[in-house]
Amino acid sequence: MSFLSQVRLFAERRLRFPVSDDALVLDVGSGDKPSWRADVLLDRYVGEEYAGQRSGRGAAAVSRPLFDADAADMPFADGAFDYTICSNLLEHVPDPAAVIEELMRVSRSGYIEVPEAASAKIVDFPSHVWWIRLEPARDDTTPPTLVFEPKAARWADPEIASYFERTGLDAQVAKVLDSRFEDRVIMLHWTDRIAYRVEGEVPERFMRAALAQPGHTKDVRAAAILAATDALTWRRRRALRARAIAFDDVVRPEFRRGDGALLEKRIYRL
Secondary structure, three states, X not given: OOHHHHHHHHHHHHHOOOOOOOOOEEEEOOOOOOOOOOOEEEOOOOOHHHHHHOEOOOOOOOOOOEEOOOOOOOOEOOOOEOEEEEXXXXXXXXXXXXXXXXXHHHEOEEXXXXXXXXXXXXXXXXXXXXXXXXXXXXXXXXXXXXXXXXOOOOOOOHHHHHHHHHHOOHHHHHHHHHOOHHHOEEEEEEEOEOOEEEOOOOOHHHHHHHXXXXXXXXXXXXXXXXXXXXXXXXXXXXXXXXXXXEHHHHEOHHXXXXXXXXXXXXXXXX
């Protein structure tokens, strides 16, 4: 992967969002590294006991208003957000269809990032519970389709699993795959609708085991990306954080207070 390709990939994943500065942006599954552009955060597993669902540190970051809620049943009003970021979440959830339906309900457009099945079947994280692929569009009138196939075990092939366990080569293979990161993930930009198909259910036993896995290791590359993002966005971040967002403007009608309260940098549990 050339340096120029790395820069372009970094910009697409971390910097460029097709919205103006006055747009309201939600980060679903924000974890410990929420997007710099998000005005509001949502995460179901905010405590350190769910470190396996994130990387870098145990608890979710509370750098902006954070709603502790299920992504499959968000407390937000219909169309509350202009844009929603959902990065590296859908591979963890038991019901991706419900989450996708909620993304389309609360937002008009957004960005989804998930691991690509072919790469993940070589080396994947034990906290992931779906193989995900992007099925090409059939014609110019239909979008590509996200396809979710349930995992029943960490490895797609038990013989390969045995080989990696015996040799310890999985970490080295993962580094090779990461060197072509643009082929390791699906980066889907959507407007209005998300085409998807879920082909079965994740076994309950495997789901419980995935939630109990240790967190991903935060490597030097991840730390450098985070530092670069902070450096390149600090001016815009400062302006965005100064905006006043009314609580009643974003939540569902049954949660509205009618007191004119503004969102604060804290955890909300409705």
